[in-house]
Amino acid sequence: MAKQQLINRAKYKDIKRYDHSQMERFARSLYESGFKDGAVQATATEKSNTRQMDFNMLNERxxxxxxxxxxxxxxxxxxxKGALESE
Structure with missing residues (x-):
């Protein structure tokens, strides 16, 4: 499977020509995008772990x-589990 490219050739050429303020804006937007993606992934993982713990507790009870x-x-x-996943 090929690696997904975040920056294509045209964008790379544009970045090479950026001045200081443009590069700062680009870096900030890249950071914010990654931060949002990480927050969404962490929330999904947390919900998945919470569900798993609930099933273990249900089994024990x-x-x-x-x-x-x-x-x-x-x-x-x-x-x-089947009922919750079908919702």
């Missing part, structure tokens, strides 16, 4: 109920 064993608890968690 189901095991405390008399009559529900490991197999039945895993089946219940699987059904709940």
């Amino acid at each position: 189901l095991l405390t109920i008399k009559g529900i064993g490991i197999v039945k608890a895993e089946q219940i968690v699987k059904v709940v």
Whole structure:
């Protein structure tokens, strides 16, 4: 798979001709774009981790109920995961 190019040849030539203020604006916009992308990715990862912890907690609590064993608890968690993912 080819690497995705962030700067094409024309943009590279433009950047070479930038003066100080233009380069500062370009660097600032590049930084802000990366910062926003990182924040979105961190939020998505955090939500994914929170869901996983909730399923583990659900499994543990189901095991405390008399009559529900490991197999039945895993089946219940699987059904709940499927219901949440289909939303």
